[in-house]
């Protein structure tokens with residue numbers, strides 16, 4: 384395996400032809416990036432004061448230090464929190480990181496319903512989904528969807544009953 | 558206070574929550590006067606953004622009155638009415654120094670690729686957003702901008718995202734006088750991008766969507782030639798026919814991962830999550846642009862990956878330019894445009910609702926009911 388570890392290993396000035404075709408206009412990031420202000424290389428800037436970490440904050444592996452400020456909304460908790468912590472053992476470049484977070488989101492939704500119920504509240508899911516807006520502005524389609532759902536469940540119930548009745552009859556014959 | 562509360566895909570409700578507090582000497586607390594719902598919020602609402610936690614308050618487009626400031630905020634005082642750019646930016650890191658305020662390195666521990674954004678999941682820093690009566694505003698000495706005297710608050714709130722994003726979409730297109738520009742998406746962002754394409758000197762502006770009322774609005778407002786993609790068999794072929802077979806000079810993607818128009822992409826990207834959303838718009842943009850042309854992307858995609866015709870990007874010599882809009886950089890120019898009447902942001906607003914009706918507001922916007930283009934919440938009354 385070949386690798387070159389030291390960043391200073393090659394001095395550009397010693398390279399034959401260095402910079403002969405450099406052209407400062409060759410920059411597709413104009414005008415939204417001011418490259419003239421790109422002087423200090425690396426993480427050498429003067430930092431803002433650091434926000435005290437009074438909630439659990441998960442940090443991307445690709446950060447070598449925690450950014451100065453962060454949000455304090457819903458720290459990780461429960462089973463979803465465990466999955467999120469595990470997801471952060473992979474970098475942003477690793478699909479597992481994101482797929483585990485998406486999985487955690489789905490678990491978190493169930494935790495949310497559970498937390499509502501434990502708190503003595505049955506979530507009004509149709510209202511949370513804005514069914515009133517559908518009722519006001521898209522009534523036909525809402526009614527159609529409800530009718531389809533009702534028909535499908537009625538048919539399913541009838542079929543299940545029939546099968547159950549059939550099983551009983553067969554069982555009776557034995 | 559009252560705040561929007563995310564409960565899971567397609568579920569948001571108004572909920573009592575504690576008021577936000579100052580956590581950092583450069584924080585401020587703002588009493589929110591206007592707060593929009595954005596197409597970006599729909600990606601959260603649809604459950605497409607990883608690390609969107611139940612209990613978060615969304616909202617990255619808001620303006621409000623400063624209530625309280627931290628010890629190091631010298632330039633704002635309680636009572637100031639400010640518009641708050643959607644990017645949280647320190648103003649002093651490697652990226653902020655270069656004007657890349659959407660790419661600040663001091664605002665998001667959870668990811669390096671994404672900057673800090675209000676109310677936009679933990680992938681954008683875990684900040685509660687402005688769809689609430691009060692919001693915590695970090696780096697308040699840098700981001701918030703005083704609303705100019707006489708400016709309508711409905712205009713001001715659209716300067717936090719929609720106007721700068723549309724403008725930057727056109728700017729990144731590198732539009733030269735006379736260019737043919739195709740904008741995919743007639744949501745607020747696409748409409749604004751098409752409007753701004755003219756400011757950069759476009760010779761022709763085409764807008765593509767499948768929602769007729771939005772196309773109709775775009776045709777008058779931008780103005781633009783508008784086409785419904787539901788009636789078009791093959792997008793690339795259609796654009797080629799429109800452009801003497803060469804393709805458009807510039808294609809702008811103002812749709813992102815929630816795109817309709819391809820059943821296969823919807824299945825792969827939106828249902829199975831094997832792609833970071835459906836990239837059909839990007840596919841169309843790459844295949845409809847001219848050789849040597851520019852594709853400008855402001856539509857938002859997830860962090861994993863997408864199927865796009867990369868071979869054509871190479872063979873056609875296409876330049877792709879993309880970013881989150883750098884709001885603070887653009888504000889001085891855009892305030893001039895609004896004041897001069899060249900851009901009329903508030904014309905996009907179709908719905909004004911109290912925060913109590915946030916569940917319905919999301920539904921209206923997401924399902925495109927009642928000819929909704931842009932809904933605005935009034936968390937502290939006035940709607």
Ligand SMILES: NC(=O)c1ccc[n+]([C@@H]2O[C@H](COP(=O)([O-])OP(=O)(O)OC[C@H]3O[C@@H](n4cnc5c(N)ncnc54)[C@H](O)[C@@H]3O)[C@@H](O)[C@H]2O)c1
Pocket residue numbers: 595596597598599600718719722741742743744745746747765766767768771786811812813814815816817818837838854855856857858880881882
């Ligand atoms: N980069 C940024 O800084 C930034 C800022 C704000 C918004 N955004 C993104 O811009 C995009 C648009 O935002 P918006 O508020 O206008 O959202 P929106 O959801 O209101 O609009 C999207 C429009 O695209 C249309 N559409 C769907 N599939 C399409 C297709 N295949 N071709 C053409 N049109 C199609 C929809 O019908 C809709 O009208 C979103 O992805 C949003 O996240 C980016």
Ligand SMILES: [Zn+2]
Pocket residue numbers: 595596597598617618643718719
């Ligand atoms: Zn937005």
Ligand SMILES: [Zn+2]
Pocket residue numbers: 646647648649650651652653654660661662663
């Ligand atoms: Zn910064």
